[in-house]
Amino acid sequence: MKKIFIDAPLDTMITIPKDTTHHLLTVFRHKMEKPVLVGGSDGRTGVYQIQDVVDGEASAKLVGDIQDESVSEVEVVLVQGFLKADKLEWVLQKTTELNVHSVYAVPMKNCVVQYKMDKLPQKVQRWEKIMKEAAQQCGRSKLPEFTADITLADVLAREQANGSLLLVAYENEHSLTLKAALEQAESEDVIQRVVISIGPEGGLSNDELTQFEAADARVVTLGQTILRAETAAVGAVSMLQYALNMD
Structure with a gap:
């Protein structure tokens, strides 16, 4: 599953900025119907489904639980x-x-x-x-x-x-x-x-x-x-x- 990051905390609905949307859909050739793993500025990760793209920005809906993926390491x-x-x-x-x-x-x-x-x-x-x-x-x-x-x-x-x-x-x-x-x-x-x-x-x-x-x-x-x-x-x-x- 593809992984992206946004500069905002995760929520039920999120907005994926233009540059990241472009990278995901054009560079990665990610299909909109496929879920994507999103990391937020709060250090958590969730699985999201893109709902729509308007003016280059994607809106995405949480389709699973939000996880704290922090690991204990040096x-x-x-x-x-x-x-x-x-x-x-x-x-x-x-x-x-x-x-x-x-x-x-x-x-x-x-x-x-x-x-x-x-x-x-x-x-x-x-x-x-x-x-x-x-x-x-x-x-x-x-x-x-x-x-x-x-x-x-x-x-x-x-x-x-x-x-x-x-x-x-x-x-x-x-x-x-x-x-x-x-x-x-x-x-x-x-x-x-x-x-x-x-x-x-x-x-x-x-x-x-x-x-x-x-x-x-x-x-x-x-x-x-x-x-x-x-x-x-x-x-x-x-x-x-x-x-x-x-x-």
């Missing part, structure tokens, strides 16, 4: 230094498929591209659309959270306040592996939320590394080879999901 969060548009879009799409809980896209010193603040809202709209379509395609229970108008310092402060385990991948670290860092942390406390930070194409600056260390982030290696930023992001999220949520 939240994996990605902090990604801004990348070139195609690379960042690929990271957002693939980490959404890998069930990342949240993504922060942040400016860093060695970013190849720096997005202007007045143009960022337009970019964010596109990035959120890519993540939404990826979530629908892979049947996620809920959409990942996405934040782009934030600094690295603010991310670290927010995640420290959340009690998150902070990890940062660094190409010049050769001893502490991701696996070893998780084992260390698990021996100290119960892990509920893990943040993995990946630098941009130009790598982390010394000042940024100092910020991570000051926030008690554990500096880790992802292996013996130096990975492209986009490969490192997808690889690290995959490793964490396997280690933490594949029991």
